[in-house]
Amino acid sequence: MNIQITGLTKTYPNGHTAIKDVNLEIGSGMFGLLGPNGAGKSSFMRVLVTAQQATSGTILMDGLDINEHRQKIRTLIGYLPQDFTFFSKLKTWEFLDYAAQLSTSLKKKERIIKVDQLLDQVGLLDVRERLANKLSGGMKRRLGIAQALIGEPKLLVIDEPTTGLDPEERIRFRNILSDMSQKDVTIILSTHIVGDISSTCHNMAMLNKGAVAFKGSPEGMIEQVRGHVWQVSLDDEEFNKIKTEYSVVSTIPVEGKWEVQLISENSPHPKATHANPNLEHAYVYFMENELGISLV
Numbered sequence: 621m622n623i624q625i626t627g628l629t630k631t632y633p634n635g636h637t638a639i640k641d642v643n644l645e646i647g648s649g650m651f652g653l654l655g656p657n658g659a660g661k662s663s664f665m666r667v668l669v670t671a672q673q674a675t676s677g678t679i680l681m682d683g684l685d686i687n688e689h690r691q692k693i694r695t696l697i698g699y700l701p702q703d704f705t706f707f708s709k710l711k712t713w714e715f716l717d718y719a720a721q722l723s724t725s726l727k728k729k730e731r732i733i734k735v736d737q738l739l740d741q742v743g744l745l746d747v748r749e750r751l752a753n754k755l756s757g758g759m760k761r762r763l764g765i766a767q768a769l770i771g772e773p774k775l776l777v778i779d780e781p782t783t784g785l786d787p788e789e790r791i792r793f794r795n796i797l798s799d800m801s802q803k804d805v806t807i808i809l810s811t812h813i814v815g816d817i818s819s820t821c822h823n824m825a826m827l828n829k830g831a832v833a834f835k836g837s838p839e840g841m842i843e844q845v846r847g848h849v850w851q852v853s854l855d856d857e858e859f860n861k862i863k864t865e866y867s868v869v870s871t872i873p874v875e876g877k878w879e880v881q882l883i884s885e886n887s888p889h890p891k892a893t894h895a896n897p898n899l900e901h902a903y904v905y906f907m908e909n910e911l912g913i914s915l916v
């Protein structure tokens with residue numbers, strides 16, 4: 621699916637503008653929306669899935685204006701909101717079957733086949749008889765993906781997919797999304813976790829205070845911080861001093877010293893050398909230099 625977003629603005633009734641003149645083009649594959657809490661990611665996603673209306677601007681999905689073709693657009697979208705919850709008393713397969721009844725016209729026999737296919741795809745077939753509200757946090761998120769996929773959407777919108785998941789579940793969840801994005805489904809995921817983007821998305825945007833602070837590839841964002849990431853080995857005293865002056869992004873204790881990586885325009889220490897930048901470095905750099913948000 622091709623999505624063209626032009627001049628999108630959302631002002632809530634209390635006067636707060638959560639999305640400011642956003643212009644983006646999103647193609648097939650996986651697109652990451654990165655930004656700190658409160659940046660406007662959820663507001664943006666709710667507008668995208670027609671759950672709330674923009675104040676101004678347009679969104680075209682494969683050429684269709686989402687305001688003029690709301691019903692049609694809704695059949696093309698699967699949505700997993702941040703605060704997704706289950707009805708109690710439904711088993712895992714029953715929950716998905718219920719979602720299938722709402723979003724497909726499949727007959728009972730076809731639905732059961734489809735439900736089990738999807739449960740298998742997200743690794744939940746073994747727990748199909750378990751009550752959905754008794755699943756672990758990671759399993760619930762995976763069941764959430766399955767319900768978003770049951771109507772065979774062309775666009776999958778996922779808000780903060782890995783928040784609260786342990787590392788193993790996080791990797792598993794990312795892998796499911798990567799598989800999906802190879803099946804001609806456009807996936808938009810919002811997150812404040814840099815690793816979710818760097819390991820899955822070819823294109824991304826960074827939102828801050830409702831406006832687009834960066835758009836392009838993760839590599840493009842990383843290039844902007846090249847030359848500003850330093851590493852140096854410090855003793856306790858030096859380390860305590862440097863961490864009050866610079867944005868330290870990682871610290872590893874090595875042989876009684878501290879192996880430190882930090883962001884700085886200029887060399888922070890006579891023994892400091894350049895380090896290879898990654899997306900986390902770029903995120904910190906953007907927050908500090910472009911957006912004026914201090915992390916020290």
Ligand SMILES: Nc1ncnc2c1ncn2[C@@H]1O[C@H](COP(=O)(O)OP(=O)(O)OP(=O)(O)O)[C@@H](O)[C@H]1O
Nearest residue numbers: 632634636638655656657658659660661662663664
């Ligand atoms: N219904 C609303 N009425 C008024 N202000 C709102 C409403 N919903 C969100 N906001 C405000 O809009 C801003 C953006 O919120 P939003 O939830 O879209 O951000 P976010 O990037 O998804 O953050 P988070 O990850 O914390 O949810 C915040 O300042 C929030 O308080």
